[in-house]
Amino acid sequence: MRDFDFLQPASVSEAAHMLADLGDECRVIAGGTALMLAMRQRMLTPTHLVSLGALQGLRGIAYDATQGLRIGALTRHAELARSPLVQQHYPMLASMASRVANPQVRNQGTIGGNLCYADPATDPPGCLMALDAEVVVSGVHGDRVMGIEDFLVDYYTTALAPDELLTEIRIAPSEPGCSGVYSRFLRTAAEHRPLASVAVSARRSGAHCHRIRIAVGASTPIPLRLRRAEALLADKAVTPALAAEAADIVATDIEPVADQRGDADYRRDMVRVVARRALLELFELGADQGAHA
Numbered sequence: 001m002r003d004f005d006f007l008q009p010a011s012v013s014e015a016a017h018m019l020a021d022l023g024d025e026c027r028v029i030a031g032g033t034a035l036m037l038a039m040r041q042r043m044l045t046p047t048h049l050v051s052l053g054a055l056q057g058l059r060g061i062a063y064d065a066t067q068g069l070r071i072g073a074l075t076r077h078a079e080l081a082r083s084p085l086v087q088q089h090y091p092m093l094a095s096m097a098s099r100v101a102n103p104q105v106r107n108q109g110t111i112g113g114n115l116c117y118a119d120p121a122t123d124p125p126g127c128l129m130a131l132d133a134e135v136v137v138s139g140v141h142g143d144r145v146m147g148i149e150d151f152l153v154d155y156y157t158t159a160l161a162p163d164e165l166l167t168e169i170r171i172a173p174s175e176p177g178c179s180g181v182y183s184r185f186l187r188t189a190a191e192h193r194p195l196a197s198v199a200v201s202a203r204r205s206g207a208h209c210h211r212i213r214i215a216v217g218a219s220t221p222i223p224l225r226l227r228r229a230e231a232l233l234a235d236k237a238v239t240p241a242l243a244a245e246a247a248d249i250v251a252t253d254i255e256p257v258a259d260q261r262g263d264a265d266y267r268r269d270m271v272r273v274v275a276r277r278a279l280l281e282l283f284e285l286g287a288d289q290g291a292h293a
Contacts, residue, residue, distance in 0.1 A: 004049055006051060009050060012165060025046060029049045030112055032108070033104075033109040076108065077105070080111060081097035090131065092180030093180075096199070101122075120217070127217075130215040131180065135151050136167050136169075138167045139161055141163075152222045177204060181200050182199045182278075183274050183277050183278040184197035185270045185273065195218060196218050198250070198271065200279060206283075207283045209234060209236055216275070224253075
């Protein structure tokens with residue numbers, strides 16, 4: 001690891017100006033779980049690290065019936081998992097956060113850092129996409145708000161400008177009748193990174209689906225909404241056969257990545273399994289087997 005200067009701005013504005021001045025030679029550090037590993041492996045060699053640790057305004061979780069959920073970018077995964085507000089209003093999000101990586105990462109890594117790193121094989125992005133989350137980014141020219149689909153641009157790439165920081169995640173108020181399921185496949189029970197994940201959020205009455213959002217992650221370069229499968233299920237009574245048909249559409253409509261962890265066909269098959277399992281669980285149609293939690 002090469003030498004670097006460690007900078008500690010006292011405000012978001014100061015941090016943004018540091019990023020603007022230093023350009024590609026600096027990196028932002030929040031929890032540091034991914035960044036420090038990349039630096040040790042010399043995948044990244046910044047001359048400056050801009051630490052957000054002193055920015056207390058980027059911490060915390062709040063919920064309002066009108067505004068919905070607000071999550072500070074420096075909120076740790078473990079804090080998200082055990083938050084009574086998240087558990088009450090968005091249990092799928094709490095469940096997902098409780099399974100991110102391993103206990104060490106959950107207690108050190110931040111939700112904002114996770115999203116900015118844009119690792120395709122991680123849990124939060126797809127879950128947040130199914131919840132129609134927005135992010136707030138702040139730079140030298142002010143703040144802007146964008147949907148998570150617009151924020152995640154490509155493989156390890158986000159829409160952040162060089163001088164911008166992610167400061168907050170927002171989720172609209174939970175509606176009556178809304179529920180969600182986050183399901184994933186791990187090749188072994190000891191593995192920490194999902195090979196495939198599916199998040200489903202729906203407003204329903206029993207097995208009748210009024211509105212639904214389906215997002216696939218981990219098997220694709222960025223999480224994807226599966227709108228054709230959503231259209232199939234909307235305004236219908238979901239049966240096991242219909243759930244299986246929707247899962248087939250989900251698997252058909254993705255372009256899986258292929259790497260040393262699994263080829264494209266294998267990932268497509270696992271996405272089909274996980275999607276069917278998530279839909280059966282969400283609409284209380286019986287358990288499905290075939291994937292590690």
